[in-house]
Amino acid sequence: MAGVRLQNVSKVFKNTAAVKDVNLDIVDGEFLVLLGPSGCGKTTTLRIVAGLEKPTTGSVYIGDTLVDDVLPKDRDIAMVFQSYALYPHMTVHDNLAFPLKMRKYPKQQIEAQVTKTAETLEMSNLLQRRPKELSGGQRQRVALGRAIVRDPKVFLMDEPLSNLDAKLRVQTRVELKNLQKRLGTTTIYVTHDQAEAMTLADRVALMRNGMIQQVGSPTEVYAHPVNKFVAGFLGSPTMNFMDGTIRSSDDGAVFDAGEFSFQVHPNVARVLPAGGSKKATYGIRAEDIEVENGVREGSVEVKVFGSELMGSEQFVHGTRGSMDVVARAPMVFQAPIGSSVWMNLTSPNAHLFDAENEQALA
Amino acid sequence: MSRSKTMRSVQSIAGTVLKHAFLIVMSIISIYPVLWVITLALSPGESLVTPTFVLGFIPVPATPTLAHFIAIPKLHLLAGATFPVWAKNSIIITTSSVALSVALTLPAGYAFSRKRFRGQQASMFSFLLPSMFPGVITIIPQFLLFSTLGLVDTYFGCIIPYAVGSLSLSVFIMKGAFDSIPRDLDEAAALDGAGEMRTFYKILLPLTLPSIATVALWAFMGSWLDWALANVMLKDNTLWTLPLALYDFIQPNFTYYGSFAALSIIMAVPVFIVFMIFQRYLVTGLTAGSVKG
Numbered sequence: 001m002a003g004v005r006l007q008n009v010s011k012v013f014k015n016t017a018a019v020k021d022v023n024l025d026i027v028d029g030e031f032l033v034l035l036g037p038s039g040c041g042k043t044t045t046l047r048i049v050a051g052l053e054k055p056t057t058g059s060v061y062i063g064d065t066l067v068d069d070v071l072p073k074d075r076d077i078a079m080v081f082q083s084y085a086l087y088p089h090m091t092v093h094d095n096l097a098f099p100l101k102m103r104k105y106p107k108q109q110i111e112a113q114v115t116k117t118a119e120t121l122e123m124s125n126l127l128q129r130r131p132k133e134l135s136g137g138q139r140q141r142v143a144l145g146r147a148i149v150r151d152p153k154v155f156l157m158d159e160p161l162s163n164l165d166a167k168l169r170v171q172t173r174v175e176l177k178n179l180q181k182r183l184g185t186t187t188i189y190v191t192h193d194q195a196e197a198m199t200l201a202d203r204v205a206l207m208r209n210g211m212i213q214q215v216g217s218p219t220e221v222y223a224h225p226v227n228k229f230v231a232g233f234l235g236s237p238t239m240n241f242m243d244g245t246i247r248s249s250d251d252g253a254v255f256d257a258g259e260f261s262f263q264v265h266p267n268v269a270r271v272l273p274a275g276g277s278k279k280a281t282y283g284i285r286a287e288d289i290e291v292e293n294g295v296r297e298g299s300v301e302v303k304v305f306g307s308e309l310m311g312s313e314q315f316v317h318g319t320r321g322s323m324d325v326v327a328r329a330p331m332v333f334q335a336p337i338g339s340s341v342w343m344n345l346t347s348p349n350a351h352l353f354d355a356e357n358e359q360a361l362a
Numbered sequence: 363m364s365r366s367k368t369m370r371s372v373q374s375i376a377g378t379v380l381k382h383a384f385l386i387v388m389s390i391i392s393i394y395p396v397l398w399v400i401t402l403a404l405s406p407g408e409s410l411v412t413p414t415f416v417l418g419f420i421p422v423p424a425t426p427t428l429a430h431f432i433a434i435p436k437l438h439l440l441a442g443a444t445f446p447v448w449a450k451n452s453i454i455i456t457t458s459s460v461a462l463s464v465a466l467t468l469p470a471g472y473a474f475s476r477k478r479f480r481g482q483q484a485s486m487f488s489f490l491l492p493s494m495f496p497g498v499i500t501i502i503p504q505f506l507l508f509s510t511l512g513l514v515d516t517y518f519g520c521i522i523p524y525a526v527g528s529l530s531l532s533v534f535i536m537k538g539a540f541d542s543i544p545r546d547l548d549e550a551a552a553l554d555g556a557g558e559m560r561t562f563y564k565i566l567l568p569l570t571l572p573s574i575a576t577v578a579l580w581a582f583m584g585s586w587l588d589w590a591l592a593n594v595m596l597k598d599n600t601l602w603t604l605p606l607a608l609y610d611f612i613q614p615n616f617t618y619y620g621s622f623a624a625l626s627i628i629m630a631v632p633v634f635i636v637f638m639i640f641q642r643y644l645v646t647g648l649t650a651g652s653v654k655g
Contacts, residue, residue: 052549073555085546089568098564102555146554 002063002153003028003186004049009058011044011210018044020210022058026203029184031177035197036207037233042190043158045207049188050156051075062153073102078147079156082163084139086131092118092142093127099150117149120179137168144176148183155180155187161196173199194234198222206230223349228358231283231351237315239351240289240325242282246352248272255282255345259321260300267348271361279355288347289327291316293334299342304335316341397421402623403430410619430624437607437621443599445607445625452603455517455592456585459524463581464574466529471536472562476548486537493530498590505594519595520603524585532577539573540566572643579640586633604629 004026011019019041026032034042047053049060051072060067067075078099086095096117100110118124121141131139140160147155161169161176177200180187191197197204198218205215206229214226225231231239244257246264253269254261264282272278292299302318302325309331316335317326327343335341352361397420404423405411413421437445473479474486492500504523505514513519543566551561567574589605596602602610608629611622637644 050549050553052552072549072552073557077553079550079553081546081550083544083546085544085550087547087550087565098551098556099554102551102560146550 003030004154004188005061006045006049007059007061009045009048009055009060011041011048011053012056017210019048019055022210022212024205024212024215026186026188028186031180031187031189031200031202033189033191033197033201033204034207035191035194035201035204035233038192040207041210042192042207044210046079046156046158046188046190049154050077050079075154076152077154077156078150078152079158080143080147080160082159084131084143084160084163086139086142086146088131091128091130092123092134092145095131095142096127096145096149099146103150105150113149117145120148121145136164137172140164140172144179148179148185151183151185153186155185155189157187157189159191159193160189162191162193169196176200194236198234206233208233224360225351226360228281228283228353228360231353231360235285237286237326239283239285241353242323242325242345243355244280244282245277246272246280246282247277248274250274255280257282257323259323262300262344263298263346264352265346265348265350268350268352271352278361280361281353281355281358282345283351283353284345284347285349286315286326286328288349289325290344291327291329291333291335292342292344293339294342296342296344298346299344301340302343304337304339304341306337307335318343399623399626402619403627404428405620408616408618408620430620431628434621434624434628437625443602443607447600448602448604448607451517451596451601452586452605455520455524455603456582458517458521459528459585460578460581462521462525463528463532464578466525467532467536467577468567468574470529470533471540472566474533474537475540476545486533489530489533491530492527497527501591501594504591508595514595515598515601517601520585520588520592523591523595524588525581528577528581528584532580535573535577535580536570539570543569575640575643579636579644582636583633586629 004024006022006024009019009022010017022041022045024032034045036042044053048055049062051067051070055068062075062077087098090098093114096114097110100113105113114127115124118127121144123138123141123145126134126138126142131142134142140163143160147157161172164172173196180200189196189200201218203215204218204221206213206221208229214221214230216224221230222234225234228241232241242255242257244255244261246253246255246269248269252266253264253272255264290299295301300320302320304316304318306317307329308315308317312331314329314331314333314335315326316329316333317324318341319325325343325345329335353359354361401413401421401423402411404426405413406425406427406429411424414424416422435445470489474482500523508514508519508522513522547565547569548561551565552558556564587605588603589609592603592606593609596606599606604625608622608625611618611625
């Protein structure tokens, strides 16, 4: 077991910088998820840790060892690929035994560890099959098995669940989390799926354009995003953003979005000195908006243009002038298309972002 | 049944009949000469005999005999050279050139698929270039070069050109085969503890067996059946290969048709066996890499 440290790591491909000055300290036994949209550099970062890519600048440490010049095979890490990368000509047994054979484990130990891994992942009955005779979920299990069979220092996982159907993905997610906690192995997990990140991670590192935007626990990055990108990337539906001006006075703060204005909760407005005024983006999540059918003091009138029923709740989509806004409402809430509803945008959980650099105002 | 439906079924039956008729005609055109050769080989004497015709056109020997086949192992047309010697020469030259061809093709295909190096495009083109010219035009320069090197009238005089001659197609078949294997497998093997050589032998080679079979078969055909190059390189009749011996049955004033036919059939047997063994690999090998998945 060991932690992983990335120090000022950058990677440039020809003229494109894929990873820019990444610093990460992953503690021993931690489950860290690298999250971000495609092309943000998360997979490249993972491959740098694996030793499959050499960083242009910067260093990687596994435990206390600098591994910049250590070959992938000598880093004592295991990786689960998005494609699973199972050896098609070998049985499940041989796929699992391969990393042990390569490391010249004694035959008896190989058998013991393969059997144990197969039992852990409940696939003892699959050992004599070849990958093409397995379902997607079973293949995924074998790929995971090949990673855990030799008890490496670090697991690296590159979107390992993305080829599974939705139901199996959720189920495997839970199993994966339990397995990692049981084994206590440091894990770096790459995904673009925020739900996966939120459920699996001890900490999430959000990346964009090769740079880490924020590192923190799932709750922390969700509740306290450091910038508009993080705020918008996490959460479904996406956070509502409104551009305008915030004006603070002794009576409280008001956000003026041009066509309408509303009170800003003191919790949110405290970032601005009394009497101040600033161009800003107001961000509020659908679940923080109260929506009602009748006129209410301080609420904003919004025309409904659609609603999505999610089961016990629904998302009401409305528009006011040039602004679209989505709010969460109970399943029974009546919001026919074309009708007016009143949304209360004043919430202690809202966020303010600088209009220029999009950083959270704090 | 509606009229248009009837029309369509008539059209489809007519189409099937036409297709089969065409295939039958083409099969007869291909097989007919072979039937003649078999008939000649099984007929007594060395001249072109008049066979019996079954159904008016299928030749069968009037008085069938295995005399030619029995005589072939003892064949002794010229001093010092006999059938066993020629067969041995053919086997040595063919197996060596197949082995050399595969040995050269695998690393070349691997390098073109997995490595990036300066001059890659140019060197790939240099492999392709010779296949744009008919092979016979290189025989004279090859002869001059090989006689300088003292390789004329040696096995190597044939083994090297046969092996190298098959490379232009083989290297591309192998490159395609390696290309079709996802790099994730190389990387997974690297992380599992395998070095590049072990990844090559344990992962890539087993997965490209169909293509290797195709490459071997291609090299085998090129050397087992070649006459033109052997005729130039091998003057000493104790070094002759089977095609040269076969050609010797055609003398200026007499052709030994019966022996010629029998030896042709004997020579075709290994080709037939090799094809039967490898045929299921052949199509996969040739199309490997063209389609993903």
